[in-house]
Amino acid sequence: GTALLRTLTELTADLPDADPGRVAAATLRGRSARADVTELRELATEAAAGLISEDPAYSRLAARLLTVTIAAEAASQGVTSFTGSVAVGHREGLIADRTAEFVRVHAERLDALIDTDADDRFGYFGLRTLHSRYLLRHPLTRKVIETPQHFLLRVASGLAEDDTVRALDEVAALYALMSHLDYLPSSPTLFNSGTRHPQMSSCYLLDSPKDELDSIYDRYHQVANLSKHAGGIGLSYSRIRSRGSLIRGTNGHSNGIVPFLKTLDASVAAVNQGGRRKGAAAVYLETWHSDIEEFLELRDNTGEDARRTHNLNLAHWVPDEFMRRVNADAEWSLFSPADVPELVDLWGEEFDAAYRKAEAAGLAKKTIPARDLYGRMMRTLAQTGNGWMTFKDAANRTANQTAVPGHVVHSSNLCTEILEVTDDGETAVCNLGSVNLGAFVDTATGDIDWERLDATVRTAVTFLDRVVDINFYPTEQAGRSNAKWRPVGLGAMGLQDVFFKLRLPFDSPEAKELSTRIAERVMLAAYEASADLAERSGPLPAWEKTRTAQGVLHPDHYGVELTWPERWA
Structure with a gap:
């Protein structure tokens, strides 16, 4: 009991609104006669989670307790470092050879990239979902073989273009974005990047x-x-x-x-x-x-x-x-x-x-x-x-893909945000990711950190495009379509956090104007990144069949007033 209270007191040192004694008392009431450290920690996690409705500080406490549990679970499988995690995953047939080789070549620097403090950015429910659904598990013991930070770096490493130092720098940039929760790719990418079946696309549209x-x-x-x-x-x-x-x-x-x-x-x-x-x-x-x-x-x-x-x-x-x-x-x-x-x-x-x-x-x-x-x-x-x-x-x-007769959009996707052409021989595909807008608010200036948002979008688009080449395609029709059109879907989340931080009413003219500016800036940076990729790797195979090739960009359909006309020129 004393050791538990000491642990809880340490974990709540910067959480004045969380009462470690209350959590400890609830834990001890629920323990069995032969409770070990693991059981006590799990009970304490549940007790803290049960108090989240009273104060959000308990979400941080529950998440910190769960972080310790996850690290202990991974250690029980012989995993105490990122390279160790990849080695175990590769040995058990989970991690792809190309990812294992990339990690072997750059082992020292990749291990040094791990930011253990980044785990504290997770709330309890997010971390619990990560633990139950996303972290790789040993095929037999069903214990996790990676921590949250190992997981994020594995996802980034799975998207490495090759084994060069430039590729390593790109992986480091993507990991930094994800560990700060500035940007996250979609669930299939999180599930499967770096694995033997890297199916990383979110959406499939079939005629x-x-x-x-x-x-x-x-x-x-x-x-x-x-x-x-x-x-x-x-x-x-x-x-x-x-x-x-x-x-x-x-x-x-x-x-x-x-x-x-x-x-x-x-x-x-x-x-x-x-x-x-x-x-x-x-x-x-x-x-x-x-x-x-x-x-x-x-x-x-x-x-x-x-x-x-x-x-x-x-x-x-x-x-x-x-x-x-x-x-x-x-x-x-x-x-x-x-x-x-x-x-x-x-x-x-x-x-x-x-x-x-x-x-x-x-x-x-x-x-x-x-x-x-x-x-x-x-x-x-x-x-x-x-x-x-x-x-x-x-x-x-x-739609960008309907410039030429015969190319028709027949439906949207599961979530109604993707519009691509389909036919009997082409299954449209889209790779998704989301920028977390709340992370880009500069409360000191009362504005968005526009340059950092630009840089984040450029990195995101680069890796969304990379998925097209690395992806495992479950059907021939999907692979054919994605290679031809190379579409990416970059979205945004956390707009309400922007309004909260800037104290803007959702229905105010200022909120509407800021929302429009953010959307324009994300689109601008995405177009610029796409142009850079085309300069580096050549245009997409179906380029001549797009509206963009005819000089028509998406805002042109709506007669909008642009905030940064000089960058659109």
């Missing part, structure tokens, strides 16, 4: 299977392989004929998309993401598809379970023509893709003309008031959180 059985089941196989390696799936289903459509090969009638989505639903649930989290997929359907009403019922909690999908997320791929008819309180026609196969690959004025031509030809399966369908879509969204609204024409009008 709808063709309207034939072999294609539908081939798509199941692709989705399972992508999900197995921690990818989130966005999948269109707009090419599959609707319920009641004639199947000429058997002279029968189709059951529509729902039975196929039910099978997909079971597959997504069965194939978890490397054993770490459930698989996840979003299915996109165009609003003219005549199974749209059954699609809207898929996440309902009532009705026939055979026609419900409890794991799939649902999204609408909405043409502007539908919204115009909602505004005009006009009728909306629903079709089977078997009758209008061309609609899936058309957008804008070409879609509008083809849609109206199909109506005039009497091909519609059903005609309903547009507002009735829109109301049903809104109710589903409100009641289930599903049936996300994504807009086909706006996506294709502004």
Whole structure:
């Protein structure tokens, strides 16, 4: 008891609002008769965590206790240094040969990079998630074989371009950003960088299977392989004929998309993401598809379970023509893709003309008031959180990859933030990372440290691009697309922390103006980094097919007023 109180007192020396005696008392009440140091520390961690709702200082205390536990667990597997961690991981078949060789060549400097004080930047719940899901574990003992800092440096080392000193300097820069929580790549990169299967991409976007059985089941196989390696799936289903459509090969009638989505639903649930989290997929359907009403019922909690999908997320791929008819309180026609196969690959004025031509030809399966369908879509969204609204024409009008006819965006991804072209032979891929904006507030000046933000974005873009070359691709279609387009997705988190630190109300004009400036600066630095990469390694293979090659950058679509026009010139 005395030793425990001494440890807790030391860990709370700079936490005046945390009471070590209270945590010690709760720990001793819950201990067993033969409790050892490990059990006491775990009980103390739980006791401190239970007090977080009373004071945030207990989150720091619980995290510090858990940090000690993690270090002890790794030490029990023979790991006391970064190079030791990589050696154990390589011996057990977890770490890739190229990463192990990079670490061997630069062992001394890499070990010196480890910043043990950086663990104190974690809150308890973040560190607990890291421990339970992200740190590599011994295949047999299931004990962790890396600490949080070993983990971050392993992720950075896995992205090294080669064994040169320049590559080492780049790895050191990336590790510094991550250990300070200035920037973090996405979960698949954190899970898999440096491992034997470095599948580091977050998003996979697949076009709808063709309207034939072999294609539908081939798509199941692709989705399972992508999900197995921690990818989130966005999948269109707009090419599959609707319920009641004639199947000429058997002279029968189709059951529509729902039975196929039910099978997909079971597959997504069965194939978890490397054993770490459930698989996840979003299915996109165009609003003219005549199974749209059954699609809207898929996440309902009532009705026939055979026609419900409890794991799939649902999204609408909405043409502007539908919204115009909602505004005009006009009728909306629903079709089977078997009758209008061309609609899936058309957008804008070409879609509008083809849609109206199909109506005039009497091909519609059903005609309903547009507002009735829109109301049903809104109710589903409100009641289930599903049936996300994504807009086909706006996506294709502004996406960088749709400059050339025939390149069409058919859906977004699992989280609706990625827009890339897909077809039967190309599965779009995106590698994600997020800048932590709250880390760049200079409270002394009451402004953002813009130069440091620039440098962080440039490093982030460099390594997001690196993922394209190092990545393990679960399917041939994904590898082909990523090598061709080389897309990266750089986002931001922590905007609310910026407003808190600068004491700006969220809805103030100042907050809105600052938010816009931050977004512009991140985009500027990302474009500059991309240009530097192109100068060094050459343009991406599909460069001539992008809007950027035509001199159209994303802000040009919106007529925005630029804060730093001289850097855009």
